[in-house]
Amino acid sequence: MDQMGAVNSELEELFxxxxxxxxxxxxxxxxxxxxxxxxxxxxxxxxxxxxxxKLMRARVVVQGATVALMVGTAYYSGEKFWKS
Numbered sequence: 001m002d003q004m005g006a007v008n009s010e011l012e013e014l015f016x017x018x019x020x021x022x023x024x025x026x027x028x029x030x031x032x033x034x035x036x037x038x039x040x041x042x043x044x045x046x047x048x049x050x051x052x053x054k055l056m057r058a059r060v061v062v063q064g065a066t067v068a069l070m071v072g073t074a075y076y077s078g079e080k081f082w083k084s
Contacts, residue, residue, distance in 0.1 A: 023069055023070070023073040025069050026066060026069050026070055026073070029062060029063075029065060029066030029069060030066060032062050032066075033059055033062045033063045033066060036055055036058050036059040036062055037055075037056075037059050039055050040052045040055030040056045040058075040059060043055060
């Protein structure tokens with residue numbers, strides 16, 4: 001039963017560390033995604049479908065980069081936790 005307490009304390013340390021370690025690029029990527037999406041929707045509404053289509057493709061790229069940053073940060077944080 002003592003092992004269970006050790007595991008719980010390790011998990012608590014992990015969560016505390018994750019709260020402290022944040023990637024500032026993820027919120028920037030989220031705002032960029034929202035901005036490109038908004039610009040694309042506005043261009044569609046104005047009838048410029050060619051520009052809107054390019055902006056929607058750009059949104060996918062920006063969104064993919066944001067998700068890659070999130071996954072990379074999670075992997076790095078997890079690997080750093082298990083090494084210590």
